[in-house]
Amino acid sequence: MYRFYINNIDDDYHFTELARVFLPDDGFEIIAYKGNSIADLLGKNSYLVNASGESDRESIKREFYGLLSDICGIRPPWGTLTGVRPLKPALALCSGNSVSVMENLMKEKYLMSDDKTSLLADIADYQLSNISGVPWEKASLYIGIPFCPTRCAYCSFASNVAPAEERVLYFNDLLKEIDYAGKQAAEHGTVLESIYIGGGTPTTLDAEQLRVLIEKTAAAFNVDPSSIEFTVEAGRPDTITADKLRALKELGIQRISINPQSMKDETLRLIGRDHTADDIRRGYSLAKEAGFEVINADLIAGLPEEDENDFTASLEEVIRLGANNITIHTLSVKRGSRLKESDPVYYRKNADTVSNMLDISRRVLTEAGFRPYYIYRQKHQIGALENVGWCRPGTHSIYNVRIMEDKQTIIGLGAGAVGKVYYPSEDRLERIANVSNYRIYSERFDEMLERKNKYYGG
Numbered sequence: 066m067y068r069f070y071i072n073n074i075d076d077d078y079h080f081t082e083l084a085r086v087f088l089p090d091d092g093f094e095i096i097a098y099k100g101n102s103i104a105d106l107l108g109k110n111s112y113l114v115n116a117s118g119e120s121d122r123e124s125i126k127r128e129f130y131g132l133l134s135d136i137c138g139i140r141p142p143w144g145t146l147t148g149v150r151p152l153k154p155a156l157a158l159c160s161g162n163s164v165s166v167m168e169n170l171m172k173e174k175y176l177m178s179d180d181k182t183s184l185l186a187d188i189a190d191y192q193l194s195n196i197s198g199v200p201w202e203k204a205s206l207y208i209g210i211p212f213c214p215t216r217c218a219y220c221s222f223a224s225n226v227a228p229a230e231e232r233v234l235y236f237n238d239l240l241k242e243i244d245y246a247g248k249q250a251a252e253h254g255t256v257l258e259s260i261y262i263g264g265g266t267p268t269t270l271d272a273e274q275l276r277v278l279i280e281k282t283a284a285a286f287n288v289d290p291s292s293i294e295f296t297v298e299a300g301r302p303d304t305i306t307a308d309k310l311r312a313l314k315e316l317g318i319q320r321i322s323i324n325p326q327s328m329k330d331e332t333l334r335l336i337g338r339d340h341t342a343d344d345i346r347r348g349y350s351l352a353k354e355a356g357f358e359v360i361n362a363d364l365i366a367g368l369p370e371e372d373e374n375d376f377t378a379s380l381e382e383v384i385r386l387g388a389n390n391i392t393i394h395t396l397s398v399k400r401g402s403r404l405k406e407s408d409p410v411y412y413r414k415n416a417d418t419v420s421n422m423l424d425i426s427r428r429v430l431t432e433a434g435f436r437p438y439y440i441y442r443q444k445h446q447i448g449a450l451e452n453v454g455w456c457r458p459g460t461h462s463i464y465n466v467r468i469m470e471d472k473q474t475i476i477g478l479g480a481g482a483v484g485k486v487y488y489p490s491e492d493r494l495e496r497i498a499n500v501s502n503y504r505i506y507s508e509r510f511d512e513m514l515e516r517k518n519k520y521y522g523g
Protein backbone atom coordinates (compact mmCIF):
# COMPACT_ATOMS: atom_id res chain seq x y z
CA MET A 66 0.00 0.00 0.00
CA TYR A 67 1.34 3.40 -0.98
CA ARG A 68 0.45 6.49 1.05
CA PHE A 69 0.59 9.89 -0.59
CA TYR A 70 0.42 12.90 1.71
CA ILE A 71 -0.48 15.77 -0.59
CA ASN A 72 0.15 19.13 0.92
CA ASN A 73 -2.19 22.09 0.53
CA ILE A 74 -5.14 20.55 -1.31
CA ASP A 75 -8.80 20.91 -0.41
CA ASP A 76 -9.95 17.51 -1.52
CA ASP A 77 -8.37 14.37 -2.89
CA TYR A 78 -10.71 13.67 -5.84
CA HIS A 79 -8.44 14.66 -8.74
CA PHE A 80 -5.41 13.03 -7.14
CA THR A 81 -7.28 9.80 -6.47
CA GLU A 82 -8.39 9.70 -10.11
CA LEU A 83 -4.81 10.20 -11.26
CA ALA A 84 -3.43 7.55 -8.88
CA ARG A 85 -6.02 5.06 -10.24
CA VAL A 86 -4.40 5.30 -13.66
CA PHE A 87 -1.26 3.79 -12.13
CA LEU A 88 -2.34 1.68 -9.16
CA PRO A 89 -5.26 -0.59 -8.17
CA ASP A 90 -7.91 1.00 -5.94
CA ASP A 91 -6.72 -0.93 -2.90
CA GLY A 92 -3.06 -0.19 -3.62
CA PHE A 93 -2.90 3.44 -2.45
CA GLU A 94 -4.26 6.03 -0.10
CA ILE A 95 -4.35 9.76 -0.68
CA ILE A 96 -4.19 11.97 2.38
CA ALA A 97 -5.07 15.63 1.96
CA TYR A 98 -2.42 17.06 4.21
CA LYS A 99 -1.85 20.45 5.73
CA GLY A 100 0.96 21.45 8.03
CA ASN A 101 4.70 21.49 8.12
CA SER A 102 5.51 18.58 10.39
CA ILE A 103 5.63 15.55 8.17
CA ALA A 104 8.55 13.47 9.30
CA ASP A 105 6.51 11.43 11.80
CA LEU A 106 3.89 10.57 9.19
CA LEU A 107 6.18 9.21 6.57
CA GLY A 108 6.93 5.50 6.69
CA LYS A 109 7.69 2.79 4.17
CA ASN A 110 6.00 3.48 0.82
CA SER A 111 4.82 6.88 2.04
CA TYR A 112 5.51 10.02 0.08
CA LEU A 113 5.01 13.72 0.55
CA VAL A 114 3.80 15.60 -2.54
CA ASN A 115 3.93 19.38 -2.92
CA ALA A 116 6.33 20.08 -0.07
CA SER A 117 6.69 23.64 -1.35
CA GLY A 118 3.01 24.38 -0.65
CA GLU A 119 2.12 25.23 -4.27
CA SER A 120 -1.56 26.12 -4.68
CA ASP A 121 -2.02 25.50 -8.42
CA ARG A 122 -3.73 22.11 -8.75
CA GLU A 123 -2.34 21.32 -12.21
CA SER A 124 1.18 21.96 -11.01
CA ILE A 125 0.69 19.62 -8.03
CA LYS A 126 -0.76 16.99 -10.37
CA ARG A 127 2.30 17.23 -12.62
CA GLU A 128 4.57 16.58 -9.64
CA PHE A 129 2.34 13.69 -8.54
CA TYR A 130 2.34 12.22 -12.08
CA GLY A 131 6.16 12.30 -12.07
CA LEU A 132 6.28 10.51 -8.73
CA LEU A 133 3.76 7.85 -9.80
CA SER A 134 5.66 7.35 -13.08
CA ASP A 135 8.89 6.76 -11.15
CA ILE A 136 7.23 4.30 -8.78
CA CYS A 137 5.37 2.31 -11.47
CA GLY A 138 7.81 2.68 -14.37
CA ILE A 139 5.14 3.83 -16.86
CA ARG A 140 4.15 7.16 -18.41
CA PRO A 141 0.45 6.92 -19.31
CA PRO A 142 -0.12 8.89 -22.53
CA TRP A 143 -2.94 11.12 -21.28
CA GLY A 144 -0.60 12.61 -18.67
CA THR A 145 -2.45 14.25 -15.79
CA LEU A 146 -5.70 14.57 -17.73
CA THR A 147 -8.29 12.25 -16.17
CA GLY A 148 -11.72 13.67 -17.16
CA VAL A 149 -14.30 12.05 -19.40
CA ARG A 150 -14.16 14.82 -22.04
CA PRO A 151 -10.55 15.51 -23.02
CA LEU A 152 -11.60 17.65 -25.98
CA LYS A 153 -13.11 20.31 -23.72
CA PRO A 154 -9.85 21.73 -22.36
CA ALA A 155 -8.32 21.37 -25.83
CA LEU A 156 -11.06 23.42 -27.48
CA ALA A 157 -10.85 25.98 -24.69
CA LEU A 158 -7.13 26.36 -25.46
CA CYS A 159 -7.91 26.64 -29.21
CA SER A 160 -9.89 29.78 -28.58
CA GLY A 161 -7.60 32.60 -29.73
CA ASN A 162 -4.82 30.11 -30.56
CA SER A 163 -4.08 27.88 -33.52
CA VAL A 164 -4.57 24.13 -33.14
CA SER A 165 -0.78 23.63 -33.07
CA VAL A 166 -0.39 26.13 -30.22
CA MET A 167 -3.11 24.22 -28.39
CA GLU A 168 -1.10 21.01 -28.82
CA ASN A 169 1.94 22.55 -27.15
CA LEU A 170 -0.11 24.02 -24.34
CA MET A 171 -1.75 20.64 -23.66
CA LYS A 172 1.66 18.98 -23.50
CA GLU A 173 2.97 21.55 -21.06
CA LYS A 174 -0.08 21.70 -18.86
CA TYR A 175 -1.05 18.00 -18.76
CA LEU A 176 2.18 16.22 -19.77
CA MET A 177 0.29 14.44 -22.56
CA SER A 178 2.08 12.38 -25.19
CA ASP A 179 2.63 13.70 -28.73
CA ASP A 180 0.25 11.04 -29.98
CA LYS A 181 -2.68 12.04 -27.83
CA THR A 182 -2.23 15.77 -28.37
CA SER A 183 -2.12 15.23 -32.12
CA LEU A 184 -5.28 13.07 -31.89
CA LEU A 185 -7.04 15.91 -30.03
CA ALA A 186 -5.74 18.36 -32.64
CA ASP A 187 -7.24 16.23 -35.45
CA ILE A 188 -10.61 16.08 -33.68
CA ALA A 189 -10.60 19.80 -32.85
CA ASP A 190 -9.71 20.53 -36.45
CA TYR A 191 -12.60 18.39 -37.77
CA GLN A 192 -15.13 19.91 -35.40
CA LEU A 193 -14.02 23.50 -35.97
CA SER A 194 -14.24 23.03 -39.76
CA ASN A 195 -17.39 20.88 -40.05
CA ILE A 196 -19.69 21.36 -37.08
CA SER A 197 -21.49 24.55 -36.18
CA GLY A 198 -21.48 25.91 -32.65
CA VAL A 199 -24.04 24.34 -30.37
CA PRO A 200 -27.59 25.69 -30.73
CA TRP A 201 -28.18 25.48 -26.98
CA GLU A 202 -31.79 26.64 -27.36
CA LYS A 203 -32.54 23.37 -29.17
CA ALA A 204 -32.58 19.93 -27.50
CA SER A 205 -31.62 16.37 -28.32
CA LEU A 206 -33.96 13.47 -27.63
CA TYR A 207 -32.82 10.05 -26.40
CA ILE A 208 -35.21 7.09 -26.18
CA GLY A 209 -34.07 3.86 -24.50
CA ILE A 210 -35.17 0.31 -25.35
CA PRO A 211 -33.62 -1.72 -22.53
CA PHE A 212 -33.78 -5.18 -24.08
CA CYS A 213 -31.18 -7.39 -25.73
CA PRO A 214 -31.23 -10.98 -27.00
CA THR A 215 -28.49 -11.97 -24.49
CA ARG A 216 -26.31 -10.00 -22.09
CA CYS A 217 -22.70 -9.29 -23.11
CA ALA A 218 -19.97 -10.11 -20.58
CA TYR A 219 -18.81 -6.47 -20.29
CA CYS A 220 -22.31 -4.92 -20.28
CA SER A 221 -23.17 -2.41 -17.57
CA PHE A 222 -26.08 -0.78 -19.42
CA ALA A 223 -29.79 -1.01 -18.77
CA SER A 224 -30.20 -4.18 -20.80
CA ASN A 225 -32.39 -7.17 -20.12
CA VAL A 226 -33.40 -10.43 -21.66
CA ALA A 227 -37.15 -10.14 -21.01
CA PRO A 228 -40.24 -12.13 -21.98
CA ALA A 229 -42.37 -10.73 -24.82
CA GLU A 230 -45.35 -9.78 -22.63
CA GLU A 231 -43.13 -7.65 -20.35
CA ARG A 232 -41.58 -5.94 -23.36
CA VAL A 233 -45.06 -5.04 -24.59
CA LEU A 234 -46.00 -3.54 -21.20
CA TYR A 235 -42.82 -1.47 -21.25
CA PHE A 236 -43.39 -0.38 -24.82
CA ASN A 237 -46.91 0.88 -24.05
CA ASP A 238 -45.64 2.93 -21.11
CA LEU A 239 -42.83 4.32 -23.21
CA LEU A 240 -45.31 5.55 -25.81
CA LYS A 241 -47.20 7.38 -23.04
CA GLU A 242 -43.98 8.98 -21.82
CA ILE A 243 -43.17 10.12 -25.37
CA ASP A 244 -46.63 11.70 -25.63
CA TYR A 245 -46.22 13.45 -22.30
CA ALA A 246 -42.76 14.81 -23.07
CA GLY A 247 -43.86 15.85 -26.58
CA LYS A 248 -46.74 17.90 -25.17
CA GLN A 249 -44.38 19.62 -22.75
CA ALA A 250 -41.93 20.34 -25.56
CA ALA A 251 -44.72 21.89 -27.64
CA GLU A 252 -45.95 24.02 -24.73
CA HIS A 253 -42.47 25.36 -24.10
CA GLY A 254 -41.48 25.79 -27.75
CA THR A 255 -38.67 23.19 -27.50
CA VAL A 256 -37.28 22.32 -30.93
CA LEU A 257 -35.19 19.17 -31.43
CA GLU A 258 -31.84 19.12 -33.19
CA SER A 259 -31.40 15.31 -33.18
CA ILE A 260 -33.04 12.08 -32.04
CA TYR A 261 -31.30 8.89 -30.94
CA ILE A 262 -33.01 5.61 -30.15
CA GLY A 263 -30.58 3.41 -28.24
CA GLY A 264 -30.53 0.88 -25.43
CA GLY A 265 -30.19 -2.05 -25.11
CA THR A 266 -31.11 -2.96 -28.65
CA PRO A 267 -34.04 -1.08 -30.23
CA THR A 268 -34.33 -3.67 -32.98
CA THR A 269 -35.52 -6.20 -30.39
CA LEU A 270 -38.82 -4.46 -31.23
CA ASP A 271 -40.64 -5.94 -34.20
CA ALA A 272 -41.17 -4.03 -37.44
CA GLU A 273 -44.65 -2.85 -36.46
CA GLN A 274 -43.48 -1.64 -33.02
CA LEU A 275 -40.60 0.24 -34.63
CA ARG A 276 -43.05 1.89 -36.99
CA VAL A 277 -45.38 2.88 -34.12
CA LEU A 278 -42.45 4.15 -32.02
CA ILE A 279 -41.07 6.37 -34.77
CA GLU A 280 -44.44 7.68 -35.89
CA LYS A 281 -45.39 8.46 -32.30
CA THR A 282 -42.08 10.24 -31.68
CA ALA A 283 -42.36 12.25 -34.89
CA ALA A 284 -45.93 13.30 -34.11
CA ALA A 285 -45.28 14.09 -30.43
CA PHE A 286 -42.23 16.26 -31.16
CA ASN A 287 -43.51 17.61 -34.47
CA VAL A 288 -40.55 16.44 -36.55
CA ASP A 289 -40.13 14.84 -39.94
CA PRO A 290 -37.73 11.92 -39.39
CA SER A 291 -36.19 12.43 -42.83
CA SER A 292 -35.21 16.04 -42.18
CA ILE A 293 -33.69 15.76 -38.69
CA GLU A 294 -30.67 13.66 -37.68
CA PHE A 295 -32.45 10.51 -36.51
CA THR A 296 -30.44 7.45 -35.47
CA VAL A 297 -31.73 4.03 -34.53
CA GLU A 298 -29.36 1.49 -33.03
CA ALA A 299 -29.66 -1.95 -34.56
CA GLY A 300 -26.68 -2.99 -32.45
CA ARG A 301 -27.10 -6.74 -32.35
CA PRO A 302 -27.16 -8.24 -35.83
CA ASP A 303 -29.25 -11.17 -34.60
CA THR A 304 -32.18 -8.73 -34.21
CA ILE A 305 -31.98 -7.34 -37.75
CA THR A 306 -34.51 -8.41 -40.37
CA ALA A 307 -35.28 -7.04 -43.81
CA ASP A 308 -38.78 -5.93 -42.77
CA LYS A 309 -37.47 -3.96 -39.76
CA LEU A 310 -34.91 -2.18 -41.91
CA ARG A 311 -37.54 -1.51 -44.57
CA ALA A 312 -39.87 -0.02 -41.95
CA LEU A 313 -37.10 2.28 -40.66
CA LYS A 314 -36.12 3.38 -44.14
CA GLU A 315 -39.70 4.03 -45.24
CA LEU A 316 -40.17 6.26 -42.20
CA GLY A 317 -37.18 8.40 -43.22
CA ILE A 318 -34.47 7.11 -40.84
CA GLN A 319 -31.04 7.66 -42.42
CA ARG A 320 -28.68 6.42 -39.71
CA ILE A 321 -28.40 3.05 -38.04
CA SER A 322 -25.76 1.35 -35.95
CA ILE A 323 -24.78 -2.29 -36.39
CA ASN A 324 -22.19 -3.09 -33.77
CA PRO A 325 -19.93 -6.09 -34.33
CA GLN A 326 -17.49 -5.36 -31.42
CA SER A 327 -15.38 -8.09 -33.07
CA MET A 328 -15.57 -10.10 -36.28
CA LYS A 329 -14.04 -13.17 -34.62
CA ASP A 330 -16.53 -15.93 -33.85
CA GLU A 331 -14.56 -17.21 -30.87
CA THR A 332 -14.57 -13.74 -29.27
CA LEU A 333 -18.29 -13.27 -29.93
CA ARG A 334 -18.90 -16.53 -28.11
CA LEU A 335 -16.59 -15.58 -25.22
CA ILE A 336 -18.35 -12.26 -24.63
CA GLY A 337 -21.78 -13.87 -24.65
CA ARG A 338 -23.17 -12.63 -27.93
CA ASP A 339 -25.44 -15.23 -29.36
CA HIS A 340 -24.51 -14.66 -32.99
CA THR A 341 -21.67 -15.18 -35.45
CA ALA A 342 -19.59 -12.93 -37.68
CA ASP A 343 -21.71 -14.19 -40.59
CA ASP A 344 -24.79 -12.69 -38.92
CA ILE A 345 -22.95 -9.34 -38.88
CA ARG A 346 -22.11 -9.68 -42.58
CA ARG A 347 -25.76 -10.49 -43.31
CA GLY A 348 -26.88 -7.42 -41.28
CA TYR A 349 -24.62 -5.12 -43.28
CA SER A 350 -25.76 -6.57 -46.55
CA LEU A 351 -29.45 -6.06 -45.59
CA ALA A 352 -28.72 -2.49 -44.46
CA LYS A 353 -26.98 -1.69 -47.71
CA GLU A 354 -29.83 -3.20 -49.73
CA ALA A 355 -32.27 -1.08 -47.74
CA GLY A 356 -30.22 1.99 -48.69
CA PHE A 357 -29.14 3.50 -45.35
CA GLU A 358 -26.89 6.50 -45.82
CA VAL A 359 -24.91 6.17 -42.59
CA ILE A 360 -24.09 2.91 -40.87
CA ASN A 361 -22.09 3.03 -37.66
CA ALA A 362 -20.02 0.10 -36.40
CA ASP A 363 -18.71 -0.16 -32.84
CA LEU A 364 -15.55 -2.16 -32.27
CA ILE A 365 -13.86 -2.82 -28.93
CA ALA A 366 -10.11 -2.93 -28.38
CA GLY A 367 -9.10 -5.25 -25.54
CA LEU A 368 -11.71 -8.00 -25.74
CA PRO A 369 -10.72 -11.25 -23.99
CA GLU A 370 -8.05 -13.29 -25.78
CA GLU A 371 -7.78 -10.94 -28.77
CA ASP A 372 -4.46 -9.70 -30.09
CA GLU A 373 -3.53 -6.94 -32.51
CA ASN A 374 -4.08 -9.20 -35.53
CA ASP A 375 -7.63 -10.10 -34.47
CA PHE A 376 -8.45 -6.44 -33.92
CA THR A 377 -6.97 -5.35 -37.25
CA ALA A 378 -8.87 -8.07 -39.13
CA SER A 379 -12.17 -6.91 -37.55
CA LEU A 380 -11.46 -3.28 -38.36
CA GLU A 381 -10.50 -3.97 -41.97
CA GLU A 382 -13.59 -6.08 -42.46
CA VAL A 383 -16.08 -3.50 -41.11
CA ILE A 384 -14.53 -0.92 -43.45
CA ARG A 385 -15.01 -3.37 -46.33
CA LEU A 386 -18.59 -4.04 -45.24
CA GLY A 387 -19.33 -0.36 -45.77
CA ALA A 388 -19.54 1.20 -42.29
CA ASN A 389 -18.94 4.94 -42.72
CA ASN A 390 -18.94 5.75 -38.99
CA ILE A 391 -16.71 3.55 -36.84
CA THR A 392 -16.40 4.00 -33.11
CA ILE A 393 -13.36 2.39 -31.55
CA HIS A 394 -13.94 1.71 -27.87
CA THR A 395 -11.35 0.71 -25.33
CA LEU A 396 -12.86 -2.05 -23.23
CA SER A 397 -14.25 -0.67 -20.01
CA VAL A 398 -14.90 -3.19 -17.29
CA LYS A 399 -17.41 -1.66 -14.95
CA ARG A 400 -19.15 -2.84 -11.83
CA GLY A 401 -22.26 -4.84 -12.69
CA SER A 402 -20.65 -6.60 -15.67
CA ARG A 403 -19.97 -10.34 -15.67
CA LEU A 404 -16.38 -9.70 -16.75
CA LYS A 405 -15.77 -7.51 -13.69
CA GLU A 406 -17.17 -10.20 -11.41
CA SER A 407 -15.09 -12.98 -12.96
CA ASP A 408 -11.86 -10.94 -13.17
CA PRO A 409 -11.98 -7.76 -11.03
CA VAL A 410 -8.63 -6.44 -12.31
CA TYR A 411 -9.07 -7.34 -16.00
CA TYR A 412 -9.06 -3.67 -16.97
CA ARG A 413 -5.57 -3.22 -15.53
CA LYS A 414 -4.11 -5.83 -17.89
CA ASN A 415 -3.15 -5.66 -21.55
CA ALA A 416 -2.59 -1.90 -21.65
CA ASP A 417 0.26 -2.25 -24.16
CA THR A 418 -1.75 -4.48 -26.50
CA VAL A 419 -4.73 -2.13 -26.41
CA SER A 420 -2.51 0.88 -26.93
CA ASN A 421 -1.11 -0.86 -30.06
CA MET A 422 -4.67 -1.57 -31.25
CA LEU A 423 -5.59 2.11 -30.93
CA ASP A 424 -2.46 3.07 -32.88
CA ILE A 425 -3.42 0.58 -35.58
CA SER A 426 -6.98 1.92 -35.71
CA ARG A 427 -5.70 5.45 -36.23
CA ARG A 428 -3.42 4.41 -39.07
CA VAL A 429 -5.89 2.10 -40.82
CA LEU A 430 -8.85 4.48 -40.55
CA THR A 431 -6.85 7.51 -41.65
CA GLU A 432 -5.56 5.60 -44.68
CA ALA A 433 -9.13 4.57 -45.51
CA GLY A 434 -10.27 8.22 -45.54
CA PHE A 435 -11.88 8.44 -42.08
CA ARG A 436 -11.44 11.39 -39.70
CA PRO A 437 -11.72 11.33 -35.89
CA TYR A 438 -14.56 13.59 -34.76
CA TYR A 439 -15.44 12.87 -31.14
CA ILE A 440 -13.72 11.37 -28.17
CA TYR A 441 -14.48 10.41 -24.60
CA ARG A 442 -12.92 8.43 -21.82
CA GLN A 443 -14.53 6.28 -19.16
CA LYS A 444 -13.53 4.96 -15.80
CA HIS A 445 -12.04 1.48 -15.67
CA GLN A 446 -10.84 1.55 -19.26
CA ILE A 447 -7.79 -0.52 -20.02
CA GLY A 448 -4.69 1.70 -19.71
CA ALA A 449 -6.95 4.73 -18.99
CA LEU A 450 -7.22 4.99 -22.77
CA GLU A 451 -10.05 6.44 -24.89
CA ASN A 452 -13.03 5.89 -27.21
CA VAL A 453 -12.89 7.67 -30.55
CA GLY A 454 -15.63 8.15 -33.11
CA TRP A 455 -14.39 8.17 -36.72
CA CYS A 456 -16.39 9.15 -39.77
CA ARG A 457 -16.08 9.61 -43.47
CA PRO A 458 -16.17 13.41 -43.78
CA GLY A 459 -19.71 14.75 -43.60
CA THR A 460 -21.25 11.67 -41.96
CA HIS A 461 -20.54 12.66 -38.33
CA SER A 462 -23.28 12.33 -35.72
CA ILE A 463 -24.36 15.65 -34.24
CA TYR A 464 -25.95 13.78 -31.35
CA ASN A 465 -22.59 12.27 -30.35
CA VAL A 466 -20.90 15.65 -30.52
CA ARG A 467 -23.57 17.47 -28.50
CA ILE A 468 -23.47 14.87 -25.75
CA MET A 469 -19.77 15.54 -25.29
CA GLU A 470 -20.11 19.32 -25.44
CA ASP A 471 -22.38 19.42 -22.39
CA LYS A 472 -24.13 22.55 -23.61
CA GLN A 473 -27.52 21.30 -24.73
CA THR A 474 -30.59 19.83 -23.05
CA ILE A 475 -31.02 16.13 -23.70
CA ILE A 476 -34.51 14.83 -23.06
CA GLY A 477 -34.13 11.22 -21.93
CA LEU A 478 -37.11 8.86 -22.16
CA GLY A 479 -37.45 5.20 -21.21
CA ALA A 480 -35.80 2.98 -18.61
CA GLY A 481 -32.12 3.75 -18.15
CA ALA A 482 -32.33 7.09 -19.97
CA VAL A 483 -30.30 9.85 -18.37
CA GLY A 484 -31.43 13.25 -19.59
CA LYS A 485 -29.81 16.57 -18.84
CA VAL A 486 -31.20 20.05 -18.69
CA TYR A 487 -28.89 22.87 -19.69
CA TYR A 488 -28.93 26.26 -17.95
CA PRO A 489 -27.16 28.62 -20.37
CA SER A 490 -26.92 31.57 -18.00
CA GLU A 491 -24.95 29.43 -15.54
CA ASP A 492 -23.38 27.19 -18.23
CA ARG A 493 -24.48 24.24 -16.14
CA LEU A 494 -26.21 20.88 -16.70
CA GLU A 495 -28.46 19.05 -14.29
CA ARG A 496 -29.04 15.31 -14.65
CA ILE A 497 -32.60 14.00 -14.88
CA ALA A 498 -32.48 10.22 -14.81
CA ASN A 499 -35.23 7.65 -15.17
CA VAL A 500 -34.82 4.43 -13.21
CA SER A 501 -32.81 1.84 -15.12
CA ASN A 502 -34.89 -1.27 -14.35
CA TYR A 503 -37.73 -1.60 -16.87
CA ARG A 504 -40.12 -3.20 -14.34
CA ILE A 505 -39.56 -0.43 -11.80
CA TYR A 506 -39.96 2.09 -14.63
CA SER A 507 -43.49 0.77 -15.21
CA GLU A 508 -44.26 0.42 -11.48
CA ARG A 509 -43.21 4.01 -10.82
CA PHE A 510 -44.41 5.36 -14.14
CA ASP A 511 -46.21 8.42 -12.72
CA GLU A 512 -42.99 9.43 -11.01
CA MET A 513 -41.11 9.06 -14.33
CA LEU A 514 -43.59 11.49 -15.88
CA GLU A 515 -43.23 13.91 -12.96
CA ARG A 516 -39.47 13.88 -13.43
CA LYS A 517 -40.05 15.27 -16.93
CA ASN A 518 -41.39 18.46 -15.34
CA LYS A 519 -37.84 19.19 -14.13
CA TYR A 520 -36.84 19.99 -17.71
CA TYR A 521 -39.03 23.05 -17.42
CA GLY A 522 -38.33 24.13 -13.86
CA GLY A 523 -41.10 21.97 -12.29
Ligand code: SF4
Nearest residue numbers: 213216217220224265
Ligand atom coordinates in the same frame (compact mmCIF):
# COMPACT_ATOMS: atom_id res chain seq x y z
S1 SF4 B 1 -25.64 -5.28 -26.89
FE1 SF4 B 1 -24.97 -3.54 -25.65
S2 SF4 B 1 -26.67 -3.14 -24.24
FE2 SF4 B 1 -27.00 -5.20 -25.11
S3 SF4 B 1 -26.08 -6.61 -23.63
FE3 SF4 B 1 -24.51 -6.15 -25.17
S4 SF4 B 1 -23.37 -4.38 -24.31
FE4 SF4 B 1 -25.30 -4.56 -23.18
